Amino acid sequence: MTDQNAIIAASARFPKPPDKKFVYQYGTAGFRLKVTLLDSVVFRVGLLAALRSRKLHGQAIGVMITASHNPPEDNGVKLVDPMGEMLEESWEAYATTLANAPSDEQLVQEYNNIITECHIQSATKAKVVFARDTRPSGAHLVSILVEALKVVDAEYTDYKLLTTPQLHYITRCLNTKGTPHEYGEPSEEGYYAKTATAFKAAMQGRQHIGSVTVDCANGIGGPKLRELIKHLSSPSEGGLEIKVVNDDVLRPERLNHQVRAFMHAISVVQCGADYVKTNQRAPPSSHATPLTRCASLDGDADRIVYYFNDSDGTFRLLDGDRIATLAALFIADLARSAGLGDRLKVGVVQTAYANGASTAYVTQDLRLPVVCTNTGVKHLHHAATKFDVGVYFEANGHGTVVFSDVALKRLGKCEPKSPAQSSALEALRALTALINQTVGDALSDLLLVEVILAHKGWGPKEWDLTYTDLPNRLVRVEVADRSIFKAVDAERKLESPPGVQRRIDAAVAKFKDGRSFARASGTEDAVRVYAEAATRSETEDLAQKVVAFIRHAGGN
Numbered sequence: 219m220t221d222q223n224a225i226i227a228a229s230a231r232f233p234k235p236p237d238k239k240f241v242y243q244y245g246t247a248g249f250r251l252k253v254t255l256l257d258s259v260v261f262r263v264g265l266l267a268a269l270r271s272r273k274l275h276g277q278a279i280g281v282m283i284t285a286s287h288n289p290p291e292d293n294g295v296k297l298v299d300p301m302g303e304m305l306e307e308s309w310e311a312y313a314t315t316l317a318n319a320p321s322d323e324q325l326v327q328e329y330n331n332i333i334t335e336c337h338i339q340s341a342t343k344a345k346v347v348f349a350r351d352t353r354p355s356g357a358h359l360v361s362i363l364v365e366a367l368k369v370v371d372a373e374y375t376d377y378k379l380l381t382t383p384q385l386h387y388i389t390r391c392l393n394t395k396g397t398p399h400e401y402g403e404p405s406e407e408g409y410y411a412k413t414a415t416a417f418k419a420a421m422q423g424r425q426h427i428g429s430v431t432v433d434c435a436n437g438i439g440g441p442k443l444r445e446l447i448k449h450l451s452s453p454s455e456g457g458l459e460i461k462v463v464n465d466d467v468l469r470p471e472r473l474n475h476q477v478r479a480f481m482h483a484i485s486v487v488q489c490g491a492d493y494v495k496t497n498q499r500a501p502p503s504s505h506a507t508p509l510t511r512c513a514s515l516d517g518d519a520d521r522i523v524y525y526f527n528d529s530d531g532t533f534r535l536l537d538g539d540r541i542a543t544l545a546a547l548f549i550a551d552l553a554r555s556a557g558l559g560d561r562l563k564v565g566v567v568q569t570a571y572a573n574g575a576s577t578a579y580v581t582q583d584l585r586l587p588v589v590c591t592n593t594g595v596k597h598l599h600h601a602a603t604k605f606d607v608g609v610y611f612e613a614n615g616h617g618t619v620v621f622s623d624v625a626l627k628r629l630g631k632c633e634p635k636s637p638a639q640s641s642a643l644e645a646l647r648a649l650t651a652l653i654n655q656t657v658g659d660a661l662s663d664l665l666l667v668e669v670i671l672a673h674k675g676w677g678p679k680e681w682d683l684t685y686t687d688l689p690n691r692l693v694r695v696e697v698a699d700r701s702i703f704k705a706v707d708a709e710r711k712l713e714s715p716p717g718v719q720r721r722i723d724a725a726v727a728k729f730k731d732g733r734s735f736a737r738a739s740g741t742e743d744a745v746r747v748y749a750e751a752a753t754r755s756e757t758e759d760l761a762q763k764v765v766a767f768i769r770h771a772g773g774n
Contacts (some may be wrong), residue, residue: 221369225265228320228369229346232257233363242317245740246594248296249317250285253355256293260359262316263295264366265329268344269371270309273336274300276343280389281351282382283359287435287492287516293355295363302390302401302656304596311459313584323442344372347389350382351438351518352467377406381438381519383659384409394593399623406445414449416651417665422641429459430511432664433501434489439519439660440465446661458668464489464504491523491615499533499650500525511671511678515660521615524667526678534682538611539576541667542566544681545619546586546609548670553607555642558632562625565605567591567598570710571613571692574733574750579685590708593737595658616658619666620648632715667711677772688731690750692759695736696743697772703738710735715771725763728758734764745772 235255242249242259249259263281266352269279271279275735280298288294297305297313319325333340346367350356360376377388384406391404402412434440442460453683464711479536489501491514500506501514501768506527514522524536546566553562565587566580572590589604591597595616602608606625611617629647634640652669671681697703704714712719718736726732734749745768749761 222330224369225326226322228365229258229261229325231365232261233379234258234320238320242314243288243297244305244313244317245758246304246596247286247315248282248294248305248522250292251289252291253293253353253359254769256295256355257362258318260295260362261366262325262345263297263313263318264363264372265325265370266309266313266316266332266366267297267346268370268372269312269329269332269336269338270297270299271344271346272338272340272342272381276345278345278347278389278392280499281346281363282354282380282385282518283348283363284382284438284518285351285353286382286518287490291479293353293359295359298386298389300389300393302386302659303599305595312435313475339580344370345392346372346374347377347385347392348374350384351382351487352379356632379438379441379757380406381442381659383454383520383654383657383661384442386656387654387659403481406712410446410449412565412651412664413446413662416648417450417669420645420648420669422492422645424669425456425665425676426458426672427670427675428511429453429508430513430664430668431461431463431504431510433463433489433494433514434465434519435505435515435517436464436466436491437515437517437519437685438467439515439517440467441666442519443515443661458665464501491515491521494523494525494535495537495614498535502528507527509677509679511757513664513667516615520659522663523615524678524681526682528636528679535679536678536681537573538613538617539568539687540681540684541609541615541663541685542568542609542617543576543579543584544670545611546580547584547665547684548673549607549609549619550584550586552642552646552649556632556646557635557639558628558643558646561606561628563606565589565602565608567601567608567610569593569612570596570708570735570737571748573613573687573690574731575685575688583685590710592709599657611658615660618655618658618663619649619653620655621653626650636746688733688750688752689754689757690748691746691757693761693765695745695747695765695768695772696737697745697768698743699772700745702772703736705735705737705766709737712736713753717762718767721767722764725760729760732756732760734760736764 249331267279285292285294388404390401394401453459493513504512506512508529527727550564567589589601591601598610602610602620608620608624706713730752732751736747747764751757
């Protein structure tokens, strides 16, 4: 039985910041803040991780300390459920409640309330595993997490420095070891071995066309990609040549892309997936020559975008929409070639921010179903599990492919009737091991794209030509109170304020290929307006009309 006085005493060493107006909120990214605000949060997340494990009969729960693409002065913490998925949504409220408890005594009261509400057996042994990225504050936050785990008598394992997807992978491996659903060896080495073996099997002797340059955002993805490369065939052996750039993890001020002052140093670092997506240009360090494949990761290596410079020097972005359509095309073709076209339902999950041209390509050219969900990876992942093979990527490059138990059984039992069917079946089976199905994983997604391009014999130009993006515009509009903007229909329609959606619909109807929606920010008093249309000028015109509607409705 946990000594509640001990919890109070330990919590007192990590006091909640004095600003009573500040409210912590656990979301898709967990808690992500300036590091000066995180001590009490990390301690309380440690308590919750142990409770979650006990609720689930001692299964291992993961805790990742990272702030992904945020600047180095930020950090964050999030929980990983037993199958490597994000924390169950109903428990996000518990995380928020514990983080906001105004006193140590109130914290213990809320802790006990969770035990009572969830019927948790306190005698059950709790197991927690954790890791961190390369931010300098990570070690300090880990020490606080350990204090919380000790005070509630939880078993724990520190996996040191990992990418976020690697911790998700290890968490699932630990909880499936010795079962029919065993996912792999629960270690960093096991991750590399499984990924490299599956990559070789999926390639089936195909040759790569040129090299790929990977910008690692000066984050944890750099050293981990270099370690993965050691397990792959070398270029001299016919393997993929991966050129690693921006992998400086010794100077924390270089993490991600912003111009910033950090610890009295000024840093101008143009790198990372966010930099590429936002600025629509390649990082200077990629030295991208025409038609050379390039990719950029984010700070914790759970997102990836591709890009290249065309022969005339024009920058071309191959974002999450492009990766999703490429994966869906390849997997659906393999399923048909394996004789499973009518037995494996392949589907694509998108958000409203997906370019309309990508949706049309999937539904009209690939003839596959598309489901639209609310923004947030947890919503996409959940929807993807409804298909036999669910493909989801956000436009920012975060995504993966999920194979259902039914799909895995059918792939395992299928007897090929020809060499062509056998080859396709072997490739599909290899993909189920290559893809990190727990969460978006930049390293495995990188290899997935390279497998597909090699099978297709494509370079980035051919990939880009599969469809043409509609011009689009995203505008941030400040409002007095974002709460009055209520979205429905996967955030594509405004239910309130009354009449606004009718005005948006009327405006959209005047533009060829027009589409627009408005969605309230989850973190600030602002509304984001998305618009697309057949031409750039029409897109801008539509966006400004909808912005005017939002400003008027918001009292601006």
